[in-house]
Amino acid sequence: MTYRFRQVLLGIVALGSLTMLFFVLLRWRTNSPEQHMNFGTIAVDQPSEQSDE
């Protein structure tokens, strides 16, 4: 019985650790957003005649 309890505990600890790992990963992702639709680097390649300066 003690053995089984230890195994269940091992699984719970492993899952808890995994949850914390996922949490840290998602939090890091939230705090470092990605510029998916930033086309600024392409826009500068446009011909200079389009400038309205």
Add this chain to the structure above:
Amino acid sequence: MSETELGQPASQPGRLAPAARHKYRLNPLEALERGFALFRSTFASDAWRYYVGTAPLVLCFIPMWVVNGQIRLSDDILLLEAVALACAYLLRVCMVALYMQKVRERAFSTPSPKRASATEIAASIGRLVGLKVILSVCALAAFPTVAGASWFYSASQFSSLEGRGEGAEHQSDGVCLSLANQWFAGGLLLFLMLAPLWGTVWVNGIIVAIAVPQLLHSIFGLNTLLSTQMGIYALSRSSAFWLSAFAGAWLALDPVVKCSFVIVYQHLRSRREGFDLRDLLASPPRQKKPSAIASTTAGSKVMAATLVVIIAMTGGTIPASASPRAAEPTTQSSVGTGDELTRPARVQKLRQALDEESQRAIYRWHDAEHPNSSSWLDTFLSRIGRGFERAWNWILKLVRKFWPKGLNFSGGDEKPGRWQLKDLRIWLIVIAVATVGAGAALVWLRRRRESASLSIPAGVAPLPDLSDNALATAHSEDEWFALASRLEGEGDLRLALRAAYLGLLAGLAQREWLTIRRDRTNREYLDEFTRRWRRRPQARVEVRAEIPTKLRGSMRQFDRVWYGSQMPTAEAVATYRQDQRELLSYV
């Protein structure tokens, strides 16, 4: 009777001799080949378990990854997401283990585990999850060593079969590592063989993702985001796309890898327990369980031997007793005599058919008695495998040499022998020498760094971060412009212009025209500034629309130099710096 109880060595004709059995090792190429065949043959009946178990994790993780990169979520929601992902992982581990178990049962007719109670199931799942997490983390940590990663990866695959297998409670946790150790060279070669396969599938996925929208556009005129240059650019910049490509390649090959490890696992168990697959092949169709096979074969032998003894005692001859006339049913006990007489012949015939069958190429991997001529690739792989084995054994031997034999933590009265004390002393000396050596190296490195730093001229200050990740608010407006002047003097005109631009942003932020954030673009800064400029109290009296126009011009000029290929001149940079200062004086 379990499979373990079948391990009586080489007493049956169908078994391999122990020497031959131990000499033979499963080739990783054959394991992969058999894995492909096993995956194909069990796809219709069992593959759904794998995909049902794996899909939730992938389908949850990638959308979460995309959404979290776009929207700022609270910690509570993030925690909920993490819990959902952990539950999906738990489902994946359980379903994949079930898939491997069912495939093994179907392929090798192994007995199903007994129906367990709730506590037993919970314990086995806990053990399985714990093993998978620990071994996966170890494999990732050991990835730079490649060999260590393959070792832990193999152990992780075996844990799916061992973790919920029969009698799992009575086996130590090191069984998976032990199995991986037994097939270390093969596992490493299989791991190395899988790398190009993963890469091939991955590259194919990338090509399809990029080429299909272009083809649709050019053939049917269908316009999608990915048929434009901007779309492909955005796709290549998106980490979610790379994650999806990686997950797709992984999912495409992973079930095949699982089937390969089922083959390997069965092979290793056969080697360990003396259980030959040909016994399973020799079994009648309805007797699939190994226990039934063993008892039937043994029983037929005993009956045949008894029959021979009885006939010899009664003075008859074997041919006479084998004739149908002699087998006429005279008493109740002799009813089954005809069957008993024909059974050895049938068994012999069946075994002969099996011997012929076993000479087919697909059974080569388990047939050491009829070795086929090996190809150059087999020879090459086995040679590499032997090299790995030798290297691994050498490392183990070396580690054992250094392992202290005299460590006694019991605290009892028994005194360690002289040789034990010697070993312990050597071990302590090695540790002490290593510690002193590491300390000396650290001191030497520190002194060297100090002397090197003294030799650097004091006038050179470290350059602030001017990369794309630099925040304009990291320094004040004056500091940025001073840096721009310094860089301009040093001839680094591109960085000088960037410093001047960051000075402009910092100045606008100090005057509360802008809110600087790492994820904002220049266009967003311009929009924000224009909006605030139009809403300022003096706007009713004095519009001054030229200020946003000037800011737009500054940003365009910066974009052309920093992101484009335009090379600025020294005069242009000086003018730019002056213009930004002048612009700041107006706002």
